[in-house]
Amino acid sequence: MQKFTLDDLRTIMRACAGEAESIDLEDDILDMSFEELGYDSIALLETAGRIERSTGIAIADNDLTILGTPRALVDLVNSGYSREAVT
Amino acid sequence: MRVRCAVATGLGVAAPNGLGTENYWTATLQSVTGIRPISRFDATVYPVKLAGEVRGFEPAEHLPSRLIPQTDHMTRLALTAAAWALADAGVDPGSLPEYDAGVVTASSCGGFEFGQRELENLWGRAPGHVSAYQSFAWFYAVNTGQISIRHGIRGPSGVLVTDDAGGLDAVGHARRLIRNGTPLVVSGGADSSLCPWGLVAQLPCGMLATGQEPDSGYLPFDERAGGYVPGEGAAIIVLEDADAARRRGARCYGEIAGYAATFDPRPGSGRPSGLRRAIELALADADVTPSEVDVVFADAAGVRELDRVEASAINSVFGPYGVPVTAPKTMTGRLHAAGAALDLAAALLAITNGIIPPTVNVRPAQEYQLNLVTGTPLRARLRTALLIARGYSGFNAAMLVRGVA
Amino acid sequence: MSRQVVITGIGVVAPGGRDTKAFWEMITAGRTATRRISFFDPHPFRSQIAAECSFDAAAEGLSYQEIRRMDRAAQFCVVAARQALSDSGLEPDALVPHRTGVSIGSAVGATMTLDREYAVVSNGGRTWHVDHRYAVPHLYDAFVPSSFAAEVAWLAGAEGPAAVVSAGCTSGLDAVGHACELIREGTADVMLAGATDAPISPITVACFDAIKATSIRNDDAAHASRPFDRSRDGFVLGEGAAVLVLEELASARRRGARLYASIAGFASRCNAYHMTGLRPDGREMADAIKAALDQSRLNPEDVSYVNAHGSGTKQNDRHETAAFKRALGEKAYQVPVSSIKSMIGHSLGAIGSIEIAASALAIEHNVVPPTANLNERDPECDLDYVPLTARELPVDVVLSVGSGFGGFQSAIVLARQDLKAA
Numbered sequence: 001m002q003k004f005t006l007d008d009l010r011t012i013m014r015a016c017a018g019e020a021e022s023i024d025l026e027d028d029i030l031d032m033s034f035e036e037l038g039y040d041s042i043a044l045l046e047t048a049g050r051i052e053r054s055t056g057i058a059i060a061d062n063d064l065t066i067l068g069t070p071r072a073l074v075d076l077v078n079s080g081y082s083r084e085a086v087t
Numbered sequence: 088m089r090v091r092c093a094v095a096t097g098l099g100v101a102a103p104n105g106l107g108t109e110n111y112w113t114a115t116l117q118s119v120t121g122i123r124p125i126s127r128f129d130a131t132v133y134p135v136k137l138a139g140e141v142r143g144f145e146p147a148e149h150l151p152s153r154l155i156p157q158t159d160h161m162t163r164l165a166l167t168a169a170a171w172a173l174a175d176a177g178v179d180p181g182s183l184p185e186y187d188a189g190v191v192t193a194s195s196c197g198g199f200e201f202g203q204r205e206l207e208n209l210w211g212r213a214p215g216h217v218s219a220y221q222s223f224a225w226f227y228a229v230n231t232g233q234i235s236i237r238h239g240i241r242g243p244s245g246v247l248v249t250d251d252a253g254g255l256d257a258v259g260h261a262r263r264l265i266r267n268g269t270p271l272v273v274s275g276g277a278d279s280s281l282c283p284w285g286l287v288a289q290l291p292c293g294m295l296a297t298g299q300e301p302d303s304g305y306l307p308f309d310e311r312a313g314g315y316v317p318g319e320g321a322a323i324i325v326l327e328d329a330d331a332a333r334r335r336g337a338r339c340y341g342e343i344a345g346y347a348a349t350f351d352p353r354p355g356s357g358r359p360s361g362l363r364r365a366i367e368l369a370l371a372d373a374d375v376t377p378s379e380v381d382v383v384f385a386d387a388a389g390v391r392e393l394d395r396v397e398a399s400a401i402n403s404v405f406g407p408y409g410v411p412v413t414a415p416k417t418m419t420g421r422l423h424a425a426g427a428a429l430d431l432a433a434a435l436l437a438i439t440n441g442i443i444p445p446t447v448n449v450r451p452a453q454e455y456q457l458n459l460v461t462g463t464p465l466r467a468r469l470r471t472a473l474l475i476a477r478g479y480s481g482f483n484a485a486m487l488v489r490g491v492a
Numbered sequence: 493m494s495r496q497v498v499i500t501g502i503g504v505v506a507p508g509g510r511d512t513k514a515f516w517e518m519i520t521a522g523r524t525a526t527r528r529i530s531f532f533d534p535h536p537f538r539s540q541i542a543a544e545c546s547f548d549a550a551a552e553g554l555s556y557q558e559i560r561r562m563d564r565a566a567q568f569c570v571v572a573a574r575q576a577l578s579d580s581g582l583e584p585d586a587l588v589p590h591r592t593g594v595s596i597g598s599a600v601g602a603t604m605t606l607d608r609e610y611a612v613v614s615n616g617g618r619t620w621h622v623d624h625r626y627a628v629p630h631l632y633d634a635f636v637p638s639s640f641a642a643e644v645a646w647l648a649g650a651e652g653p654a655a656v657v658s659a660g661c662t663s664g665l666d667a668v669g670h671a672c673e674l675i676r677e678g679t680a681d682v683m684l685a686g687a688t689d690a691p692i693s694p695i696t697v698a699c700f701d702a703i704k705a706t707s708i709r710n711d712d713a714a715h716a717s718r719p720f721d722r723s724r725d726g727f728v729l730g731e732g733a734a735v736l737v738l739e740e741l742a743s744a745r746r747r748g749a750r751l752y753a754s755i756a757g758f759a760s761r762c763n764a765y766h767m768t769g770l771r772p773d774g775r776e777m778a779d780a781i782k783a784a785l786d787q788s789r790l791n792p793e794d795v796s797y798v799n800a801h802g803s804g805t806k807q808n809d810r811h812e813t814a815a816f817k818r819a820l821g822e823k824a825y826q827v828p829v830s831s832i833k834s835m836i837g838h839s840l841g842a843i844g845s846i847e848i849a850a851s852a853l854a855i856e857h858n859v860v861p862p863t864a865n866l867n868e869r870d871p872e873c874d875l876d877y878v879p880l881t882a883r884e885l886p887v888d889v890v891l892s893v894g895s896g897f898g899g900f901q902s903a904i905v906l907a908r909q910d911l912k913a914a
Contacts, residue, residue: 018152038153042768045703046156046219053216061704133624157767186761186779194658195636197601203620206610206695211617214536214698221699223767223897226600227637227658232898235762241776243760244900245666248601248638248656256655263673280635287613287624288606292632347679349590350654353646361651364590423636479632480642482654 001085004055004077006030009070012050017043030071037070051077057084092344093262093272094491096337097176097325098432099168101277103139103318103419107171111429112436115444116464120418122301122316127281134297135290137304138281139318139420157220158233159198164321165230165277166237172273173238176325176337180271181239189242189269190231191261192323193253193276195423196285198225203284230277234323242269250478251386252348254322254427255486259346261326270331275431276424277321289317292479294390302448305421307387307414308394308459310452315389318420322428324435340435344471344489345373351481362400362483366473369485370404373471377405380487381469382443382460384430386477387414389421397475398455407456410473411465415444427476427484434472438490442466497672498744498909499752501580501737502849503572503686507543507730507836510552511575515836515846516853519861520882524835526728527713531692539706541713542692543730543837547571561630563602566640568733568842569688573644576684580737581749584649593652593680594645595671596735597663597687599841599896600696601637601656607693609634644684644735652680661801661896662760663687664844665904668736669758675740686735687845697729703768705805717838718865719802719831720809720873727803730837734845736852741909751909752852753890757787763899770807770895774815777893777901781819784903790889792820795827795905797860797885799851799892800877802831803838808895813873815893815901828885830878834864844894844902851890851906858887 010025019025020038029037034044044067048059051073057080059067067073098108103121105111114121124130125138141164146155149167158166173180180188202225208216223229228246235244243264247256254276261274280289289295296314298304305316332339347368349361370377383405386397401412415433416422422429437443443465451459474486502512508525509515518525525543534540545568549559552571559567577584609631613622633639641654653674657667664687671685700706707726709716718724744751761776761783785791798820801812816824832850833843854860859882866879888908895901 014152016156018155020153021151040766040769042157042219042222042703042766043153049215049219049702064704129621132621190762195638199635202606203610203622205699206607207614207617207620209607209617209695209698210611210614214694214701217695217698217702219699219702221695222703222705223660226660226897228599228660228663228896228898228900229767231659232762232767232900235764235899236766239764241762241764244659244762245670245760246658248598248636248658249641249654250636250638253638260670263677267673283620283622284610284613285635287622287627288631288635290624290631291627291629348653348655350594350642350645350651352589352651353649358589358651361590364651478638479636480639481645482638482642 002081004074006070006074009074013047016046016050031069033068091266092329092342093265093326094329094332094342095324095340095435096327096332097172099172099175099323100432101141101164101168101321102429103141103320106141106143115415115418118445118447120301120447122304122420128283133286135286135295136299137301137316139316140281141320157224159201159224161198161277161279162229162233166233168321168323169234169273172323172325186242188240188271189264190234190240190244190273191257192230193247193257193424194227194230195250195253195278196280197227198229199280199285200282201225203282234273249482251421251423251426252476252478252482252484253424255474255476255484256348258324258343258431262343262346265326265328270328272326273323274326275323275428278423278425279319281319305389305417306449307389308451308455308457309449312389312391312394316420318422320422320425320429322425322432324431339491341438341488341490345369345487347372348484360396362396363403365483365485366400366404369487373487375471375487380410380471380473381467382472383410383412384434384472384474385412385414386475387416398457402456408458411443411460412457413443413460414446417447417449427474430474434474434488438469438472441468495676496741497675497738497755498741499736499852500739500744500749501576502852503575503579504734504846504849505545505547505568505572506732506846507545519832519835519850520859522862522864522880522882524714524864526717526837532694537697538701539708540710541707541716541728543728544692545732561633562643563605563634564690565598565602565688566643568690569596569640569686569735570643570647572686572733572735573647573684576735576737577648587649587682589649589651591652591681592648592650593674593683594641594650594654595657595667595683595685596641596644597657597667597841597845598637598640598689599658599660599663600689600691602634603691603696604693605634607695640688648684659896659900660898661840662844662894662900662902663841665894665902666760668845668848669904671738672755672758675738681740681743683738684735685738686733687842688733689840689842690731691840692729692731715865717804717834719804719834719863720869720877721866722868722870724804726805728837730839732839732842732846734849753855753906754909756907757784757905759783760902763901765899768897770811772810772814774811774818777815777895778818780901780903784905788905790905792823794889795891796887797854797890798827798829799847799890800829800831801893801895802833804833810872813875824875828860828878828883829875830861830863832861847892848904851892854887854890855906855908859884860887
């Protein structure tokens with residue numbers, strides 16, 4: 001089964017929205033909020049769009065507003081993969 | 088009631104022949120051209136081979152990484168030039184009272200390369216592949232918006248689109264805002280369309296030069312004139328209320344003493360071009376007579392009919408060979424919204440340093456009766472400079488700048 | 493004595509009505525023009541709704557060559573300009589060319605032409621090195637949209653200052669504000685001022701899809717634009733144009749012109765916050781409102797009607813409500829506020845001018861257009877938004893506001909002419 005990793009997310013985040021000055025994405029960012037990481041709503045939308053296109057996993061509008069952290073986003077994509085594997 | 092004066096206190100330049108004001112000015116005085124064969128994309132199939140590309144610009148060296156995915160190349164140039172101009176002026180707008188600073192920029196085609204990528208995503212892939220940043224990264228207002236955000240500028244701001252007249256129109260409007268009570272306005276223009284779609288969208292106007300040799304590609308006022316070379320760049324000028332500038336001990340490049348804009352009559356109407364009137368109105372606005380103008384920075388379209396109209400307008404005001412005329416844009420190509428703003432920067436530097444930058448490669452044709460400064464720069468005591476800028480379809484702008492004692 | 497600016501002619505091309513009369517009739521009837529997109533197959537898109545104009549360029553008097561060379565947005569503003577000139581009663585030879593200027597707003601320029609022609613030169617996005625042999629003759633007019641101002645200037649014989657003002661969604665307000673300034677400072681006596689946009693094209697729909705800004709109420713398009721309503725889910729893309737004839741007051745009076753209203757004040761600010769986001773406190777819009785009222789020498793108590801930006805996004809309607817409260821104080825709760833975007837969608841750069849036209853007509857007719865589709869207010873939007881039905885009341889002073897990508901916040905004040913102190 002496919003897996004979406006934090007590193008996959010890091011790559012996409014850098015491409016979509018760069019890296020905030022005081023932040024190193026290589027740090028333990030799983031539970032930092034996107035706000036703390038310096039990503040605004042557009043950066044998140046762009047990131048979500050890129051993830052959708054590269055993984056095929058849809059990220060619903062509602063989910064996007066709730067997702068606060070990289071962990072939540074990675075988990076969402078992986079649960080999407082699980083659902084696909086089952087169907 | 089006393090009319091407030093607007094003075095230029097900071098310059099920021101990203102030009103094809105020099106990244107940074109000092110590099111640009113040094114190169115310009117040494118007749119170093121930024122016109123070269125197009126390298127940004129493979130131009131083999133296109134009839135246009137030359138362009139003025141800004142070289143050596145690495146976005147990561149100038150901008151925070153978070154701004155890079157969301158900006159077109161021209162916005163990166165604009166932001167960099169704006170930061171340089173503000174540093175040059177020694178002012179941080181965010182530290183001024185809340186609404187005491189504004190931004191007015193000119194744009195011509197917006198973020199065209201960014202736009203091409205997203206159009207390719209749309210048509211070549213699917214709607215879902217269009218970037219979220221397309222919602223603002225390409226549109227004409229983007230440079231004003233991004234400069235405003237980066238520097239905390241919240242006062243009256245704007246964006247003008249008048250093709251190659253834009254650089255002067257933006258600064259003219261900035262002066263208006265200062266007169267109306269905003270003490271500081273960041274102004275100027277940035278444009279870049281050096282991508283295949285940018286070139287192809289311009290080609291049908293029939294005015295682009297198709298020469299291959301950089302030294303003979305763009306020859307305004309020359310009998311060999313065959314069009315213009317397109318270029319990219321950014322020129323940002325910090326304008327301030329003269330009293331405010333004086334109070335904070337700012338260095339002053341010069342005063343925006345006069346400005347006017349007109350529009351040509353419909354082609355075929357038989358009515359004369361409005362360019363002469365724009366020049367006369369700008370001089371009247373500055374309360375300056377033609378004999379008091381020390382140099383003219385020409386628009387220099389490089390298209391015979393347009394050159395004829397411009398030469399005729401200049402001569403009708405100054406008399407044949409009546410004033411030194413120059414076009415340093417022969418070293419950069421025509422930069423659309425950045426063009427006239429870059430000329431303004433050059434004029435301010437010329438006045439400050441007492442030296443007129445040359446027009447390169449041009450052998451002035453007698454028919455134009457212009458005293459064109461060619462070959463080497465000309466040392467001269469310059470109190471005033473007149474700038475002329477014209478946009479496609481008939482936009483005319485003229486500006487008179489005056490050195491401060 | 494300072495020069496004042498009056499509106500003496502109005503021309504509107506809007507969804508649901510081909511001219512000013514039809515436009516006013518539709519919005520005061522509370523009817524909407526938001527429908528399923530018909531210009532192209534909308535099914536690959538997230539939002540499939542738009543407010544399209546039924547526009548027949550030939551029937552509007554444009555020639556074959558004008559139609560060929562002009563982007564749809566240029567066609568709109570030329571037709572609107574012609575309507576405005578006719579409405580003003582100004583004879584063509586009464587205009588002094590060098591004292592007549594043009595100021596046209598547009599947020600997205602010749603988007604339809606660029607979108608359509610890109611598909612051709614790239615052969616469906618297949619090649620980055622697009623084919624110049626397929627470039628149409630007037631493509632430069634689309635490349636740089638200053639052509640819109642040029643076309644209006646040629647129509648009117650204007651040889652004064654001409655420009656396109658492009659400040660995103662406040663372009664329509666800012667272009668009119670710019671024109672007023674040129675008259676006030678003595679540079680021009682007559683200005684053709686307005687705005688146009690024709691953005692209903694795949695690239696625009698796609699980019700608003702990407703930021704989820706537009707409504708996805710695709711199964712109920714007629715009721716999708718719901719400013720201030722609890723169930724609003726984004727704006728509906730629109731198109732159109734409005735052009736006004738602005739004149740210096742004394743010379744308008746001398747020729748016996750009908751005066752719709754004076755433009756008493758205009759101000760703009762930037763939020764310097766985010767290219768698309770808004771802070772909830774609305775402080776910059778509030779400051780623009782205060783500055784516009786100050787310039788008008790009027791107070792919040794004098795305002796009869798507020799024509800809102802009211803785009804129908806969650807964030808805008810709250811931001812704006814906060815701005816009204818901040819700027820108008822208690823009066824915010826008493827003055828009627830409405831958004832005509834509920835009926836004609838959001839035409840980006842054009843809408844500001846269309847809303848100024850509606851504001852002038854509100855003064856002319858003493859009628860305030862409603863906010864359509866407002867069935868249940870968002871609890872955080874607790875003002876009187878004139879739900880569903882137009883309202884008759886004395887309208888002497890109208891405040892119209894706009895907010896745009898890039899952080900632009902603008903406000904303009906119109907006043908019944910005989911109200912204004914000389």
